[in-house]
Amino acid sequence: MRSAGIREVARLSGVSIATVSRVFNDAASVRPDTQQRVLEQAAALGYEPSSLGRNLVRGRSELLGLIVPNVSFPLYGQMIGGIEDVLGHRGMSMLLASSHDDAVSELTAAQKVLRHAVDGGVVINTQSDVALPAPRGMNWVHISPEHSGLPYRVELDNAAGGRLAAREFLRLGRRHLAYIGAPGRESSERQHGFAGELSRAGLDYRRAQGDYSELSGTQAADDLLEKSSVLDAVFVAGDLMAAGVLRALHMRGLRVPGEVAVIGFDDAALASLLYPRLTSIRQPAYAMGAAAAELSLRLIGGHSAESVVFSPELVRRESTGPP
Amino acid sequence: MRSAGIREVARLSGVSIATVSRVFNDAASVRPDTQQRVLEQAAALGYEPSSLGRNLVRGRSELLGLIVPNVSFPLYGQMIGGIEDVLGHRGMSMLLASSHDDAVSELTAAQKVLRHAVDGGVVINTQSDVALPAPRGMNWVHISPEHSGLPYRVELDNAAGGRLAAREFLRLGRRHLAYIGAPGRESSERQHGFAGELSRAGLDYRRAQGDYSELSGTQAADDLLEKSSVLDAVFVAGDLMAAGVLRALHMRGLRVPGEVAVIGFDDAALASLLYPRLTSIRQPAYAMGAAAAELSLRLIGGHSAESVVFSPELVRRESTGPP
DNA sequence: TTGTAAGCGTTATCAG
């Protein structure tokens, strides 16, 4: 049993369906008493215009497609929060699908979302290097490290993050530095900024590589500590890996920040819960999500829009300090 | 300019739109060569049936509404993951909205989702004590601690979690116990199970109250430690609070688990990253999400469905062990 | 196996 439709309301209030429609759209052009009659009937029948019908004729869905690698990663959750808040104000909703960090699922997710005729889309950390399919007039906005040829992007200035870390270590008088990276462009940009700032100060640094996991952080730190006995500061490409680094240092009885200072990246919720609380390069995830949504909304409205670059910020906590 | 529609495909492949439709639905009833011709044209034009049209005529949207208090809470992220995986197999998509832990926003979110004519809905941790609005034939499934009168629920047996914690402490020979709770039904159920098992062993326990935040965990633990000098085991209603408890113990130089054992609740990702790694009562969030989706799908299909209760599990890590 | 045609619930155009 379908719920009441526009016809029913029209019939019972003695007007045409066109008038009912008008009442729910540009109420201005309908006489107050007619309007009220319709509204009353509508309320009595529990009628609400169906967006299905409306969207069909308007060719819009008031939906924004959102593709996320993995919903349970808190940083992405923050981005989604930013997107949602922006959309909420404009009456749009969010269709969510996961890419599971995998190009094939990402494509599947995109198709799934497109079938619902979304007006626009945001994809976080795209996995494929070709553009996602999009019908004419629909655009994907990417929250990703720069990707060749993608027109609409919201990104973080990763190199600036590296510079922030380097400067902080220098300021604290650290001289025996290391970087623990991971595969991918983001990490290499962070490293690039870090290295640049150090070379300006005439310093070199040691390197190790992980994969953003906690365990890999522990292993990378162990490697580093075996090779170079002198090490008083480590910059880590992600907070989770940094957790592993803290553990490695603790196991070896090295005091943080007394003997070794540590700076992570992202400033995930986790950072402030570790012991010692982790100094980290903050990625403004909520704001980045909001910016992506704004960008998409502009595009949907047919306006021009430009990519945005966000600057990271150093959040000082217990894992850094004077030697 | 709209993208290619069914008409275009039909015209270019020299068949009627009905045939094109059939190709995309019950392909069985159309001749292989016709089918292929259509498929080729469709591919060439990048045609995909619009769910707007399809859903309009079928009276379904293939959408499931999802209301979450807060997307950036990892446990909810896991639930969403479970929901999504189940839906994905059945070709449904997920419309996401946040309730921001607030009854009013929850209602707004529900209405927003309802406007898109979702076929079903899942609401995590509902804030309102009245039922959410729902058109005839549509049902909300709740992932929440029991709420009077809600018909379709997926819940965790919180009391069983409390019993698990109590038994583990007893097994380890701990005798000076405490519970750190928080407001709300979930915490009191956990406490109830904990207390029941202890009283069976003829033991009493101390209590303190927090609000699930890290800081409140530290404060509650401090309270406890000031009042009772003998304390060798603490059961905490949430992992985040447990992080605060570990910090308090560390500050006082108490060894964990040597002097005090700690068990948290939820087994959030955080638990295994703390130092020492936190033993916790695992809430099978992914499975609970999946179960809620199954439940909703049954309801959508017009079948009967029953609420489900999940059992928690003890995950042993470093924060418990022999004294 | 295929085509014709009647909807699905709405908005928008055009008369009145």
Place this chain on the structure above:
DNA sequence: CTGATAACGCTTACAA
């Protein structure tokens, strides 16, 4: 200010 009526893109009897 209001009413017919033609779309919108698709599915589904019913006929052929």
